[in-house]
Amino acid sequence: MCGIVGYTGTRAAMPIILEGLKRLEYRGYDSAGITTISNGKVNSLKAAGKLRELERQLASQHLPGSCGIGHTRWATHGKPTTENAHPHCSGTISLVHNGIIENYLLLKKDLQTKGYIFQSQTDTEVIAHLIHSLYDGNILSAVQKAIPKLHGAYSLLITDSNQPGTLICVKHQSPLILGFGDGENFIASDIPAILNQTRQFIFLEDSDLAVVTAQDCQIYVNGIPVERPVKTVSWSPAAAEKDGHKHFMLKEIHEQPRALRDTLRGKYVDGKLVLDDLQLSHQEITDIKRITLVACGTSWHAAMVGKYYLEKYTSIPTEVDIASEYRYRRKIIDSSTLVIPVSQSGETADTLAALKEAKSMGAKILCICNVMDSSIARESHGVLYTSAGPEIGVASTKAFTTQLAALYLMTLYLAQQRQQLNSTQIAVKVSELQAIPDAMEQVLRDSERYARFAERYHNYPDFLFLGRSYNFPIALEGALKLKEISYIHAEGYAAGEMKHGPIALIDENMPVVVIATPSEVQDKVFANMEEVMARKGKVVAIATNSTAPEAVSDTFIVPEVSDELSPLINVIPTQFIAYHIADFKGCDVDQPRNLAKSVTVE
Template sequence: MCGIVGYTGSRAAMPIILEGLKKLEYRGYDSAGITTISDRNTHSLKSAGKLIELERQLANQHLPGTCGIGHTRWATHGKPTTENAHPHHSGSIALVHNGIIENYQQLKKSLQEKGYTFASQTDTEVVAHLIHSHYQGDLVKATVRAIEQLHGAYSLLVADSNTPGTLICIKHQSPLVLGLGTDENYVASDIPAILSETREFIFLEDGDMAVVSSAQYQVFADGQEVERPVKTVSWSPAAAEKDGYKHFMLKEIHEQPRAVRDTLRGKFFAGKVVLSDLRLQPNEISDIKRIILVACGTSWHAAMVGKYYLEKYTRIPTEVDIASEYRYRQKIIDSGTLVIPVSQSGETADTLAALKEAKTMGAKVLCICNVMDSSIPRESHGVLYTNAGPEIGVASTKAFTTQLAALYLMTLYLAQERNQLTPEQVADKIVDLEAIPAAMESVLQDGERYARFAERYHNYTDFLFLGRSYNLPIALEGALKLKEISYIHAEGYASGEMKHGPIALIDENMPVVVIATPSEVHEKVLSNMEEVMARKGRVIAISTNSTAVEAVADTFIVPEVPEEFSPMVNVIPTQFIAYYISDFKGCDVDQPRNLAKSVTVE
């Protein structure tokens, strides 16, 4: 979950690494550090807290050199202190690390017996000393011998002041990419860190070791040099900037109509859905007997909506599993099982592990992902990219709505190929789906109303979100967003479940956000609202222009769309509620405490 940046070339390394770390701070912001190499000496500066603290110190302390490594940390082992910040050093060796070394305690004990002392509580320092313990003038050989002893999921970036200008990169179940330049090269744990410097990337595969200098790079797998394809990334560097918005999250909320259009673009031809990247043969489609969606967090909520889509239109039994639970329970999988992992980053550790296990057991795996050539797409048989563009805010917004669009596309495609829908029905659905971005845009015009709402409601300590059918996952997502970025306790429930426990919590101090747009169960939702009002609860409704709703609740109006598309529209008010309350309270909207964007550890 941490951010890694490396540079080797002819320019000053420190400013390039610092700028890269700024683009990766969403991956962790407990501490940060940079080490550069000049005249066979290492120069290092580390700081606890957010990256701004390190930047303040660097204003008065230049780190010379044209090669270096940097890190922004999400704490796993050891508190967020300067001592625990990366890079860690052992003799001439400096190292940064993302992931977890599971056997670090055993290794640490062995190293202590050899006379090594430890200045931190981290598992990372163990790796630095371990490499040093094998070092006899050849950093590559020492690193290879060290990683043979490591257990866990990790990526490593290693520098040695005795071999200035050379970086060693190791990828093992944690993301790492190479960026290629002219007489200079880059390393990063995610594309946005170096997108302003290069568009040419190599995506390392699990088990790869890369040796990188300013003039060249070599990639090795199982001790043999291999070629990895160079990919051109089309994202604009400007897409990762705030573009005048106060926060990345607010910008990304407003980008959702564009992102959904981009996800749909090129997927329709002559009234049919065309998804060639799924790489499914007709017999494989007809042989599907069961579908399992696996995901974490916000992506899990999207998968829950996907279950409604898939079962309604494909008539295939569909399950939704939290990846961290799915990977550790007994599974029933055969060749008739289709597994659909859903992940924004493509590096989510639990989802990736669940995918690999299902694939080993014989399942067909088709993923939905936002990041090109990340680990989950590479491990899957086929992929449907969401094309949301880089999402920097830790609380996911546009990634979620594009996942909903992608799940609907995949559903239409399977229903079309299995003849569950006629060509005319598919064509009509496509027309309805293409109208949704315009409906989303109309909701985005009402931001000021949510700001006023935040002023009235920011002091409440508990919220309840209620929804039914397609909008139950939106209630769960709304509660998650509020607790993530405002630190207000919030829970999402199925409206019909309120009487089975949560109603005991309702009084005048409990705001209840009810998703009450037209649906097959609309009258029942209105009854649930009345039950809340009878207990003096404060009802906030998300609804179309309904007199019945406005009579009993504060109401946020959204345009009426077909029920199955309503999650893509109704989620926007819940995002605004969370955003404006968080901003009004003075919370760090884009970098909420204890969280990171890409969860690459268990």
């Protein structure tokens, strides 16, 4: 959720940190602040609201110094006020924090008995005072003593004005990366924050504590120095810019053909699927008796489509769990269970916790995610990376379609290893998948048609999305997108369930988006549309030329592809519907209220 940026070097820190925070705005936040160190002095400025408010104040109150830290806060403990914004200070110590300290009240009471006065309602200020209470002139020693007293998830970035030029950071169940330049170094909670500064990164692991100066970096685990590999990230800085589009979300919708081609590249060689990073032996794959997919939000919808793929082609019983629910129920897991976590960021807190629990019970873990060396990727036995590139808009688009493609590839690979599909069958299916980007491009040419649709439909207070089979999850995803960014109430339903409740809502004020592309249940879907129209509901059909229904209010034509791959195509009209309605209403498309891109706390 929140964003962290740190810099130490020879340049002015404040502009670099501010630019980095701007690149993290997509994560969702409600206040921001920066601290720099110069001449042994702490210079700090904080503001509630968007970064533009902090930037306005910085125009008249420059923060000098070549070392500093910055933060965008998403309120958990305490309202989104200037007092609760980070950084928080105690004496010479300043720090920023992502995560939640679960035992902060106990720590706070103890610190109050020692005379510490609190200026905020946050759990973060507790950490600053705790470190200060243990400080004897050596900031590293104080941090090392404080860490065992903290319970919860956190990433910390700390400065001490007595040691200018030095940054200390700690990672525990919340993402944090180091970036390396020439005579300068960077720290951030996500790659896009500093991608314009460097492509050389270390991805910190849980329990890592790093001491970073302009010239050096030393990482410790429990006080013992350790080495972490430096990785080169291939994303270009331009990949995190709007590239002429009005919003990041619109840019990312249009990037889906490219993202899909990149995800497929190198996965099919000489007539065989090659997914070496899955790291499971032929015997381990053969021994799988049960599969569970765990995910949250949009990734959960992708996982639901994956269930159809896996059961159809591997004949392995497969279930899909919302990660936050999976964590808190009794599970039946053993070494013959395969668990597939699906996450865009690779840092989703509930999905990561579900993974760890399943792994501790003996399950094999193969994850699908978009961020190299993310926590979920590192914790898994094997990984299938999507190649969506950075996704800035909070409402996921290209990450979703690349997840669908990855789930399809993983399914075919498992079927190949278990000899349930032969090489000819796999060749046909891979060829069909490789043709999807071209079909996507046909849909993307109709963007303006959806803008005209938005003019006529933006005032409706409720929408219903219906789909069946592979496209039932797409109905859920379409409804999610609309409510996420336009704040219009929307529900997704399996079309066959309409008569079991939602039909009571249908009248002339209820647009119903129906996915009606060719399928084994096409006639059933058409019957559902007739039921809607008989009650004066407005049917908006997503269909092909061969299935375009008559007498409906609106039809969006998409290219005809196989039923199992149609979700990759049919989701794009639902993305456009949500985007253009939200844009017409003047909503903040890329940063919808109350939402964050990466949910890294429970």
